[in-house]
Amino acid sequence: MWPVRKLTERVTAALFLTCAGIAVLAVALISLFIFLRGGPVIAEIGLGKFLFGTTWQPSADIYGIWPMIVASILSGLMAVTLGAAIGLLTAVFLVEIATGPWQSLLRPAIDLLAGVPSVVYGFFGLTTVVPLIRVLFGGPGNSLLAAVIILTIMVLPTITSIAVEALKAVPNDYREASLALGATKMQTIFRVLFPAARPGILAGVLLGTGRAIGETMAVLLVAGNRPRLPSSLIDPVRTLTGNIAYEMAYASGMHQDALFATGVVLFIFIMLLNLLVRFVVRERREN
Amino acid sequence: MRKHVALLLMATTLVLVLVGCKSGAKDKGKTLTIVGSTSVEKLIISLSDRFSVANEGYTFDVQAPGSSAGVKAAIDGTADFGMASRDLTQAEKQQGVDEHVIALDGIAVVVHPDNPVSDLTADQITDIFAGRTTNWKEVGGNDQEILLVSREAGSGTRSAFEELLNLIEDKQSLIAEERAIFAESTNSVAQNVQDKVEAIGYISLGSMRPGVKALAVDGVTCTVENVQAGTYKITRPFLLLTKGELTADMQAFLDFILSDEGQTVVIEEGFIPVK
Numbered sequence: 001m002w003p004v005r006k007l008t009e010r011v012t013a014a015l016f017l018t019c020a021g022i023a024v025l026a027v028a029l030i031s032l033f034i035f036l037r038g039g040p041v042i043a044e045i046g047l048g049k050f051l052f053g054t055t056w057q058p059s060a061d062i063y064g065i066w067p068m069i070v071a072s073i074l075s076g077l078m079a080v081t082l083g084a085a086i087g088l089l090t091a092v093f094l095v096e097i098a099t100g101p102w103q104s105l106l107r108p109a110i111d112l113l114a115g116v117p118s119v120v121y122g123f124f125g126l127t128t129v130v131p132l133i134r135v136l137f138g139g140p141g142n143s144l145l146a147a148v149i150i151l152t153i154m155v156l157p158t159i160t161s162i163a164v165e166a167l168k169a170v171p172n173d174y175r176e177a178s179l180a181l182g183a184t185k186m187q188t189i190f191r192v193l194f195p196a197a198r199p200g201i202l203a204g205v206l207l208g209t210g211r212a213i214g215e216t217m218a219v220l221l222v223a224g225n226r227p228r229l230p231s232s233l234i235d236p237v238r239t240l241t242g243n244i245a246y247e248m249a250y251a252s253g254m255h256q257d258a259l260f261a262t263g264v265v266l267f268i269f270i271m272l273l274n275l276l277v278r279f280v281v282r283e284r285r286e287n
Numbered sequence: 288m289r290k291h292v293a294l295l296l297m298a299t300t301l302v303l304v305l306v307g308c309k310s311g312a313k314d315k316g317k318t319l320t321i322v323g324s325t326s327v328e329k330l331i332i333s334l335s336d337r338f339s340v341a342n343e344g345y346t347f348d349v350q351a352p353g354s355s356a357g358v359k360a361a362i363d364g365t366a367d368f369g370m371a372s373r374d375l376t377q378a379e380k381q382q383g384v385d386e387h388v389i390a391l392d393g394i395a396v397v398v399h400p401d402n403p404v405s406d407l408t409a410d411q412i413t414d415i416f417a418g419r420t421t422n423w424k425e426v427g428g429n430d431q432e433i434l435l436v437s438r439e440a441g442s443g444t445r446s447a448f449e450e451l452l453n454l455i456e457d458k459q460s461l462i463a464e465e466r467a468i469f470a471e472s473t474n475s476v477a478q479n480v481q482d483k484v485e486a487i488g489y490i491s492l493g494s495m496r497p498g499v500k501a502l503a504v505d506g507v508t509c510t511v512e513n514v515q516a517g518t519y520k521i522t523r524p525f526l527l528l529t530k531g532e533l534t535a536d537m538q539a540f541l542d543f544i545l546s547d548e549g550q551t552v553v554i555e556e557g558f559i560p561v562k
Contacts, residue, residue, distance in 0.1 A: 250441035
């Protein structure tokens with residue numbers, strides 16, 4: 001006979017395990033489902049034709065997603081580059097430079113930015129960014145550039161808040177030692193703090209990339225969704241996520257399977273990014 | 288540890304069993320089988336839902352492999368009703384199938400209100416969407432590149448538009464994608480046309496809204512009356528097809544669809560009532 005305390009202990013542990021199991025089960029089921037639906041159709045179309053084909057014509061059963069892969073990578077990378085530059089400098093300002101009133105204004109503003117629903121970003125983009133691009137650069141306005149601008153704003157909170165934590169985690173000794181050696185504040189920031197906080201900053205950037213590539217609704221509204229390779233920044237593009245969300249409602253048969261196959265490609269992208277994040281975070285722990 | 292694994296398995300099984308335990312369909316009562324067009328499917332499902340509320344004991348088996356399959360199913364009797372979203376061909380009519388028009392679907396071709404063009408022929412619209420006409424001045428408008436606003440592949444409105452204006456060949460869409468932007472809903476098409484003076488798009492007439500201008504086609508303005516009169520060209524009928532004598536159950540459903548209540552559902556779904 002178990003004492004009651006031990007029994008409670010066991011039951012609680014089992015409950016926790018069950019809860020943890022739900023997450024694992026969900027991931028496993030989702031992966032299984034996507035790969036089962038999307039896998040066969042990739043084999044049917046041919047991996048090369050599917051990945052590198054430049055024509056997407058579901059009515060004629062021609063499925064090539066190269067333009068969408070390019071659009072996802074281009075918009076993701078450009079947005080993260082811009083977002084990282086702005087986010088990092090914002091983080092530096094917040095942690096190292098800003099005083100009371102700035103602190104109390106900026107932090108909540110950034111947190112608020114993170115909480116805005118993506119469809120609102122999209123609507124903002126459609127009604128302000130798109131017309132602005134039309135006026136400044138011509139073209140339809142719905143474009144790669146519009147997607148990049150909206151995504152940049154959207155990845156800012158992720159990159160900034162993680163960079164803030166990373167900078168805060170740098171021991172004060174580093175700052176004091178650097179300043180004591182006669183380095184200026186800027187030299188300290190760029191030569192001492194950045195290298196020390198590098199793994200954290202990098203993890204934030206990678207998470208931001210994941211967010212940018214995975215974002216759907218906002219991009220759907222501003223990108224123009226043309227399934228062709230863009231020849232300039234102001235050409236409309238369609239991303240991988242956009243392709244799925246855009247056509248899923250009415251797709252059936254092979255068309256639907258091809259959208260799941262698009263999901264497979266997206267899934268692999270995101271998995272690779274997450275592996276990279278884990279790798280970077282582990283590097284930080286070991287340091 | 289082994290106990291934990293066993294517990295986890297039990298919990299998982301429990302979840303799966305609970306999820307699997309959907310309430311079984313009621314078997315009693317009449318089942319009506321309806322097969323055909325994907326475009327009509329959504330409307331028929333709404334109609335059958337409404338019908339089932341008022342008349343207990345009916346279940347509906349609706350499948351949507353396409354208009355042609357619907358015609359075939361009605362002719363060989365594998366379905367009670369066939370659904371079609373196009374006029375029947377001469378060959379199909381000769382098989383002795385009865386057509387019941389339950390709704391109409393008109394597609395409005397829309398431009399920005401400031402666009403001086405207000406009347407185009409069907410051929411001109413085809414040329415514009417196929418990318419053969421690329422500047423508004425070629426059809427009497429301003430000197431400006433035309434921007435197409437289209438729906439996604441698979442959209443019912445798009446396939447109807449393509450069929451009615453000969454914009455599909457060997458199942459390949461002829462819409463000039465390199466001149467188009469793509470919007471995910473009727474509202475989004477309308478918003479894009481409203482924002483862009485050089486744009487031209489198409490939306491279901493049932494979803495027409497202020498802020499965009501509907502073009503007259505071959506001189507006939509795009510109105511509900513003209514669609515009902517059959518003079519507006521970009522129109523298609525939604526048909527239910529039957530063969531031979533109707534059973535009482537089939538007659539009841541058909542009567543419901545053509546009643547005021549049924550036709551209200553037609554309007555709610557964004558289509559045009561028969562009368």
